[in-house]
Amino acid sequence: MRDIWLSLPSGAQDALILALFLVPALAIGVALLRGVAPFPLVSAILWRFRWANTMFVALIAISVGMGIGLVAQERGLRAGTAQAADKFDLVVTAPGSELTMLFATVFLQPQDVPLLGGAAFERVASHENVEIAAPLAFGDSYRSAPVVGTIESFARHLSDNRIEGRMWRSSGEAIAGALSELEIGAVFTPAHGHGSALEEGAHAGTEIEVVGRMAPTGTPWDRSILVPVETVWETHGLANGHAPSDAGRIGPPFDPDHFPGTPAIVVRADELWANYALRSEFTRDGETMAFFPGTVLSNLYIVMGDVRQAMSIMALVTQGLVAASVLLGLFILSRLFRRQIALLRALGASSRFVLAVMWSYGTALLATGATLGLGVGYAATAILSRIVTERTDIVVSASLGWSEFHLVAGFLSVTTILSLLPVLAQRRQSVVGGLRA
Amino acid sequence: MSRAALLALLLAATPALADDGHGHAETGEDHVHDDHAHEEDHDDHAEGGSVSHVTEAHGLRAVHAWTRATTGDAALVFLAVENPSEDRVVLTGASSDLADDAEIVGFSLGDGTGSYAPLAEMPLPPGGSLRFAPQELAIRLTGLRAELGEGGYIEVTLATDRGPIPMDVEVGAADATGHSHAGHAH
Numbered sequence: 001m002r003d004i005w006l007s008l009p010s011g012a013q014d015a016l017i018l019a020l021f022l023v024p025a026l027a028i029g030v031a032l033l034r035g036v037a038p039f040p041l042v043s044a045i046l047w048r049f050r051w052a053n054t055m056f057v058a059l060i061a062i063s064v065g066m067g068i069g070l071v072a073q074e075r076g077l078r079a080g081t082a083q084a085a086d087k088f089d090l091v092v093t094a095p096g097s098e099l100t101m102l103f104a105t106v107f108l109q110p111q112d113v114p115l116l117g118g119a120a121f122e123r124v125a126s127h128e129n130v131e132i133a134a135p136l137a138f139g140d141s142y143r144s145a146p147v148v149g150t151i152e153s154f155a156r157h158l159s160d161n162r163i164e165g166r167m168w169r170s171s172g173e174a175i176a177g178a179l180s181e182l183e184i185g186a187v188f189t190p191a192h193g194h195g196s197a198l199e200e201g202a203h204a205g206t207e208i209e210v211v212g213r214m215a216p217t218g219t220p221w222d223r224s225i226l227v228p229v230e231t232v233w234e235t236h237g238l239a240n241g242h243a244p245s246d247a248g249r250i251g252p253p254f255d256p257d258h259f260p261g262t263p264a265i266v267v268r269a270d271e272l273w274a275n276y277a278l279r280s281e282f283t284r285d286g287e288t289m290a291f292f293p294g295t296v297l298s299n300l301y302i303v304m305g306d307v308r309q310a311m312s313i314m315a316l317v318t319q320g321l322v323a324a325s326v327l328l329g330l331f332i333l334s335r336l337f338r339r340q341i342a343l344l345r346a347l348g349a350s351s352r353f354v355l356a357v358m359w360s361y362g363t364a365l366l367a368t369g370a371t372l373g374l375g376v377g378y379a380a381t382a383i384l385s386r387i388v389t390e391r392t393d394i395v396v397s398a399s400l401g402w403s404e405f406h407l408v409a410g411f412l413s414v415t416t417i418l419s420l421l422p423v424l425a426q427r428r429q430s431v432v433g434g435l436r437a
Numbered sequence: 438m439s440r441a442a443l444l445a446l447l448l449a450a451t452p453a454l455a456d457d458g459h460g461h462a463e464t465g466e467d468h469v470h471d472d473h474a475h476e477e478d479h480d481d482h483a484e485g486g487s488v489s490h491v492t493e494a495h496g497l498r499a500v501h502a503w504t505r506a507t508t509g510d511a512a513l514v515f516l517a518v519e520n521p522s523e524d525r526v527v528l529t530g531a532s533s534d535l536a537d538d539a540e541i542v543g544f545s546l547g548d549g550t551g552s553y554a555p556l557a558e559m560p561l562p563p564g565g566s567l568r569f570a571p572q573e574l575a576i577r578l579t580g581l582r583a584e585l586g587e588g589g590y591i592e593v594t595l596a597t598d599r600g601p602i603p604m605d606v607e608v609g610a611a612d613a614t615g616h617s618h619a620g621h622a623h
Binding site: 075078079080081082083085086272273275276277279280281292294295297298299301 | 543544545546547548549550551554556557558559560561562565566567568571572573574
């Protein structure tokens with residue numbers, strides 16, 4: 001049985017789980033509604049108490065929507081940050097905090113970090129299993145957009161080789177990120193530093209022309225402006241990584257004796273297994289630190305997981321409270337209907353018909369609210385995702401997944417089962433007593 | 438700076454589903470190269486005989502192998518492998534009498550949920566070392582025939598092109614993040 005289950009595609013497994021969640025509600029429905037037609041009466045009740053019903057549905061929709069929104073937003077954030085780190089297989093830096101370097105390299109958050117020298121870079125770049133060893137040079141900006149020095153192969157790797165215009169051919173040319181305000185052909189002068197530490201005019205006289213534009217990557221790099229790493233070094237009055245006899249060269253190989261230093265090297269290996277070997281090889285006490293951004297992010301998710309669990313519990317408690325209040329409302333309504341129900345039964349309506357009417361009424365409210373809750377959750381996620389994307393440049397997508405549908409199906413099944421309680425309580429009332437009520 | 442703070446807050450609020458499917462907190466500590474060497478004998482005595490935290494065979498050293506207590510039928514084993522020899526060695530897989538299958542797997546974050554994919558082989562250069570750590574590299578046991586209880590040991594054999602390296606793997610808590618002797622140099 002287990003083997004059959006494991007052999008199913010994940011979509012089929014999710015669909016089966018959804019069906020399983022809905023089975024209790026469907027089974028009750030079939031058992032109660034078989035041979036009776038309560039819907040005209042249910043429709044009349046829904047219309048007769050339309051404002052109270054609307055309130056019930058709205059309450060359910062909002063509480064379900066909160067839970068849905070939380071789950072969907074969490075997944076979107078996780079996927080967005082993971083997507084941002086996707087092009088950074090392995091990062092080599094000076095020993096220090098992996099988290100700090102993750103923020104600096106993947107999310108382009110300005111950090112004050114030590115540099116790796118030419119010998120360290122040479123050791124990484126010349127390794128037989130290293131396909132790309134891209135030095136990064138931070139520190140400059142243009143109108144709050146980071147100007148990052150690197151090499152051509154990394155720019156192509158980052159953008160999946162989707163570059164409008166052309167790649168830089170010499171120092172003083174740049175490739176703009178997809179969200180950069182600079183158009184192809186624009187010329188700009190970078191400022192030294194970022195934010196409050198910005199020094200306008202520090203690089204006066206330096207002019208860089210934008211010759212290409214990267215396709216969107218969904219990462220903070222979309223806001224950046226990439227330049228040859230030589231440009232950053234030259235702008236700061238440093239050697240440009242090449243011997244004087246090769247001064248006009250752009251890109252690797254670099255001369256270790258004329259290598260000014262880099263805070264981080266983004267490494268791409270030629271084979272998957274090589275990443276793990278390189279990680280061990282480039283982790284040397286007091287010299288270099290190698291880390292997987294994906295691992296750091298994953299560990300961060302785990303360490304901070306309690307926050308999400310607390311939020312999930314709060315959402316579940318809210319849903320439970322709303323479900324309880326709806327069921328209490330149903331109980332009160334059934335008391336208000338007591339005389340009408342007694343009249344129905346006196347006129348010959350079967351006990352199951354009365355049960356079917358009351359249960360269908362409650363289920364109609366719950367199902368409508370839960371369905372609308374999916375929409376509320378999606379809308380909430382879409383709004384939050386847009387805000388997060390605008391503020392961080394990490395593309396966070398709003399989408400509903402199987403887990404959200406499972407959540408709604410589970411909520412619906414549990415509450416429809418519980419809604420039998422007020423219905424069954426009503427059944428115990430005597431007809432005569434009800435008529436006198 | 439506010440962008441960094443917002444980013445940190447977002448990541449902090451992001452949940453913990455990107456693990457190995459066991460829901461454990463994992464940090465991937467380095468257990469081997471710390472400088473806190475000490476004199477004590479690192480052999481433990483388990484029921485039925487002694488177990489070792491270090492195995493040396495075929496010129497290789499396997500240090501601090503550990504896994505987590507589990508009631509499921511899969512487990513991940515972590516350790517450090519050192520190759521002090523002057524020749525390259527290739528780790529080709531693993532096996533265990535307790536499991537139907539054992540393989541070397543590498544972690545990738547993918548779309549944010551994280552998963553381990555099989556690696557056919559892992560070369561280890563002369564004088565090199567390799568760290569099998571949570572969310573990085575592991576030996577995955579599947580089809581476990583018994584639950585792994587905390588405090589126990591299981592036997593796992595690391596396969597190499599030089600020959601097998603049998604290891605005593607310590608079973609830590611279900612939420613363990615490292616070997617109980619992490620930080621002890623051998």
